[in-house]
Amino acid sequence: MSLLEARGISKHFGGVQALQNVYLTVEPASIVGLIGPNGAGKTTFFNVLTGVYVPDGGTLTFAGQPLPAGQPHRVARAGLVRTFQNIRVFPQMSVLENVMVGFHGRTRSGLLGAWFNGPAVRREEREIREGAQELLKWVGLQEMARRVASTLSYGAQRRLEIARALATSPRLLALDEPVAGMNGAERGHMAELILRIRAAGIALLVIEHDVRWIAQLCERITVLDHGQRLAEGTPAEIQDNPQVIEAYLGHGSHG
Amino acid sequence: MIVPLPRFKPLWIFLGILLLPWVIEGLLGRGWVRILDFALLSVLLAVGLNIVVGYAGLLDLGFIAFFGVGAYAYALLASPQFGLHWPLWAILPTGVLVAASFGVALGWPTLGLRGDYLAIVTMGFGEIIRVFLNNLTAPVNITNGPQGITMIDALHLGTWSFARPHRVLGLPLPALVGTYYLFLLFVLLALFLSRRLEYSRIGRAWMAIREDEIAAASMGLDTRRLKLLAYALGAVFGGVAGGLFAGFQGFVSPESFTLQESVMILCMVVLGGMGNLRGVVAGALLLAFLPEVLRPLGGWQQHWFHRVLIDPSTLRLLLFGVTLVVLMRWRPEGLLPSRARAREWHTS
Numbered sequence: 001m002s003l004l005e006a007r008g009i010s011k012h013f014g015g016v017q018a019l020q021n022v023y024l025t026v027e028p029a030s031i032v033g034l035i036g037p038n039g040a041g042k043t044t045f046f047n048v049l050t051g052v053y054v055p056d057g058g059t060l061t062f063a064g065q066p067l068p069a070g071q072p073h074r075v076a077r078a079g080l081v082r083t084f085q086n087i088r089v090f091p092q093m094s095v096l097e098n099v100m101v102g103f104h105g106r107t108r109s110g111l112l113g114a115w116f117n118g119p120a121v122r123r124e125e126r127e128i129r130e131g132a133q134e135l136l137k138w139v140g141l142q143e144m145a146r147r148v149a150s151t152l153s154y155g156a157q158r159r160l161e162i163a164r165a166l167a168t169s170p171r172l173l174a175l176d177e178p179v180a181g182m183n184g185a186e187r188g189h190m191a192e193l194i195l196r197i198r199a200a201g202i203a204l205l206v207i208e209h210d211v212r213w214i215a216q217l218c219e220r221i222t223v224l225d226h227g228q229r230l231a232e233g234t235p236a237e238i239q240d241n242p243q244v245i246e247a248y249l250g251h252g253s254h255g
Numbered sequence: 256m257i258v259p260l261p262r263f264k265p266l267w268i269f270l271g272i273l274l275l276p277w278v279i280e281g282l283l284g285r286g287w288v289r290i291l292d293f294a295l296l297s298v299l300l301a302v303g304l305n306i307v308v309g310y311a312g313l314l315d316l317g318f319i320a321f322f323g324v325g326a327y328a329y330a331l332l333a334s335p336q337f338g339l340h341w342p343l344w345a346i347l348p349t350g351v352l353v354a355a356s357f358g359v360a361l362g363w364p365t366l367g368l369r370g371d372y373l374a375i376v377t378m379g380f381g382e383i384i385r386v387f388l389n390n391l392t393a394p395v396n397i398t399n400g401p402q403g404i405t406m407i408d409a410l411h412l413g414t415w416s417f418a419r420p421h422r423v424l425g426l427p428l429p430a431l432v433g434t435y436y437l438f439l440l441f442v443l444l445a446l447f448l449s450r451r452l453e454y455s456r457i458g459r460a461w462m463a464i465r466e467d468e469i470a471a472a473s474m475g476l477d478t479r480r481l482k483l484l485a486y487a488l489g490a491v492f493g494g495v496a497g498g499l500f501a502g503f504q505g506f507v508s509p510e511s512f513t514l515q516e517s518v519m520i521l522c523m524v525v526l527g528g529m530g531n532l533r534g535v536v537a538g539a540l541l542l543a544f545l546p547e548v549l550r551p552l553g554g555w556q557q558h559w560f561h562r563v564l565i566d567p568s569t570l571r572l573l574l575f576g577v578t579l580v581v582l583m584r585w586r587p588e589g590l591l592p593s594r595a596r597a598r599e600w601h602t603s
Contacts, residue, residue: 050473076475088470090463092595101463105475107456111484114455115448125456148598168475 001064003028003172003203004049004080009058011048018044019227022058024205026172031194031204033214033235036224037247042207043085045224046176049205050082051075063171077105079171083161083178085207091150095141095160098149099132102167135163139193155186162193166202173197174205179213191217211248215239223247276435287547288431292503294543295438296496301523301539302445302532303492308521309530309593310458311485312465314374316517317361317381321490323388323512324357325350325497327398330507333408336399340408346498354494355487357384362486366479369468381517388509403508410437410502418505434503441499445492449532452488461485462595526582528589537590549574 004026011019019041026032034042047053049060054070061067068074090098107128113121136142139159144152149160158178165173178194179187187210194204194217208214214221215235223230223238225247231238238244279287304318328350332341341349361380365373391398398404409418417437421428452458460481463471472478501507519542527538552574553567565573582590588597 052469052473072469072472073475073477076473081475082473084470084473088467088473090466090470092466092598093459093462097459097462101459101471101476102474104456104460104463109456111452111457111488114452114457117451117455121455128456150598164474 002026002061003063004205005059005061006045006049007059007061009045009048009060010056011044011053012056017227019048019055022224022227022229023232024222024229026203026205027219028171029198029201029203030220031198031206031218033218033221034205034207034224035209035211035214035221035238036230039226040224041227042224043176044227046082046174046207049075049174050080073105076168076170079169080174081165081168081170081172082174083158083165083176085176085180087154087157087161089149089152089157089160089164091148093149094145095136095147095149095152096129096132096145098160099135099163099167100128102135102164103128103131105168132163132167135166138166138196139163140189155182155189158182158190159193162197166197170202172203172205174207176207177209178206179208179210187213211239272439276432280429280432285429285431288429288435290544290547292431292434292438294540295435295442296500296503297520297523297543298442298536298539299438299445299496299499300493300520301527301535302442302449303489303496304520305489305524305529305532305535306449306452306461306492307485307489308524309535310453310465311461311482313365313482313485314370314377315486315489316374316378316514316521317384318377318489318493318520319512319514319516320361320381320384321354321357321493322497322500322516323384323507323509324490325354325494326501326507326511327388327404327497328353328494329498329501330404330407331397333502334404335406336404343410343412343502347495350494350498351491354490354497357494358487358490359483361490362483366482378514378517381512381514385509385512388512398509401509403506403510405506407501407505407507409505410434410499417503438499441495445495446532446536453532457481457484522579526579526589528592530593530595531589531591534589534591534593541590545578546571546575 002025006022006024009019009022022045034045036042044053048055051068051070051072051074059066062078062080065078067078067080090101107124109121109124133142133145136145139162141156141159141163144156149157152160179190182190191213194206198204206214206218218235220232221235221238222232223244230247231241231244233241276288276291279291300318300322304315307313307315307318329346331337332339332346332349361377365376368376388398389401392400409416411417417434418430420430421433460471460476463476464478464481468478523538523542524535526542527536528534549571552570553563556563556565556567
């Protein structure tokens with residue numbers, strides 16, 4: 001059974017058809033690329049997927065269950081978590097606190113717990129802290145734990161976002177342009193991190209512009225153009241697809 | 256964690272707080288002890304609003320409504336208005352429930368709003384409550400309209416009334432000093448509960464919502480519930496302060512719960528340092544005392560210029576305003592800001 005199945009997803013804003021009848025599946029522990037020119041609807045699709053937008057049509061099934069539409073926190077708790085194209089760490093919180101927030105949905109202590117601060121609550125808090133430190137080590141930010149998130153470099157903030165998302169214990173991690181604005185070496189590090197996440201049994205859905213970078217990583221690629229699915233296949237198939245080449249380079253040759 | 260957990264304050268600070276009303280009575284007179292008592296209620300209010308504004312980042316311009324709800328709850332349950340004379344231990348939980356319900360009632364319709372829009376709706380809520388207090392006189396006279404409710408039972412525990420002087424271990428305990436200790440107890444409890452929340456899973460979640468609500472929801476935080484919880488808790492603190500106010504003053508009327516009071520409490524929180532309890536306490540005490548300190552302005556003018564040049568009450572408000580402007584110009588992050596707030600203002 002596929003982990004994620006999006007069938008016939010449509011979404012329009014006023015007169016603009018942002019997504020039209022989009023199909024996409026992600027198998028467990030696989031890496032799927034989602035590419036397409038600017039304005040193709042990739043981020044809109046992410047927003048529909050993660051409950052930020054309610055789709056006008058189509059169904060979303062995750063691990064056999066329908067995904068709750070329009071309720072981001074329930075999507076996250078179901079095991080589908082994302083990062084953002086324009087990084088959204090909690091800027092004034094420490095790096096460690098950022099990751100600790102990711103554990104929220106998996107922990108229980110409430111108001112009375114906070115007030116009485118009994119042994120169970122203290123243990124839970126300690127476990128969250130240790131878990132967060134572990135994840136920071138995993139993405140290579142262990143030295144930065146006490147830093148304020150907004151003072152990290154761009155690349156480090158991207159990795160922090162990933163650590164925070166991993167703290168929710170997802171089954172599918174959706175990354176929105178994880179290497180945008182990064183140089184070659186940083187792209188290499190991100191690719192390595194993505195492969196390690198997959199090796200841990202977590203599936204990934206990755207939006208990316210750079211076809212060559214994504215092609216070396218993933219098993220399947222879906223191409224969006226003008227809100228529609230233009231093509232779907234293995235990286236080799238996609239790179240040879242004349243429609244895809246046309247969408248990216250424009251048709252005809254003008255000298 | 257980076258943040259140190261609450262530590263026990265040095266003993267001498269505690270002793271100072273215990274002896275404060277005696278010192279003030281000795282140096283400045285009994286009237287100032289009364290002002291001190293009211294200042295403690297301001298602290299309670301500011302600590303409550305700090306949960307909403309400082310922790311969860313929800314701009315609330317109608318906070319005084321909860322103070323009003325608490326005050327009227329006490330007034331109606333312990334006055335000749337309905338012939339009810341409930342004891343404090345029964346009024347308190349009732350008031351807490353009522354205030355929390357009002358907090359949720361305000362929070363519910365505002366869940367989708369932020370910033371300016373939220374401020375306007377909360378302001379409207381504050382006004383609605385005041386208008387209701389003014390007009391709930393027919394067909395059943397509940398609030399007694401603009402005249403307010405009088406002859407409210409004094410604060411008392413069993414036979415111990417806080418409106419009367421007592422003798423403790425042979426020492427005289429003036430009523431106002433006894434009240435000070437009662438209010439102090441509530442303030443310390445509020446500070447303790449607030450502090451524990453701040454460094455808990457819930458406090459961290461509120462902070463995340465304040466910083467980026469969309470990212471917070473995407474990490475599995477139920478932002479609706481967490482925001483309602485902040486409103487409800489803030490309302491409870493405000494409501495308890497209101498109940499104590501009613502019992503202390505023996506009289507409540509709608510004019511104690513105007514927009515200006517809401518703004519004043521917000522000023523206390525912002526000026527002191529949003530999100531930082533010490534700052535909030537400092538802000539509340541400063542703004543509670545400042546108008547009183549400026550009260551003898553007429554006399555000073557008489558002394559210096561041998562006549563009153565500017566109407567003292569006008570001048571007092573003017574100086575008060577100037578103080579706020581100066582403070583916000585030179586310390587926009589507040590007197591004692593929280594770490595996060597200080598960084599927001601001083602990182603480029």
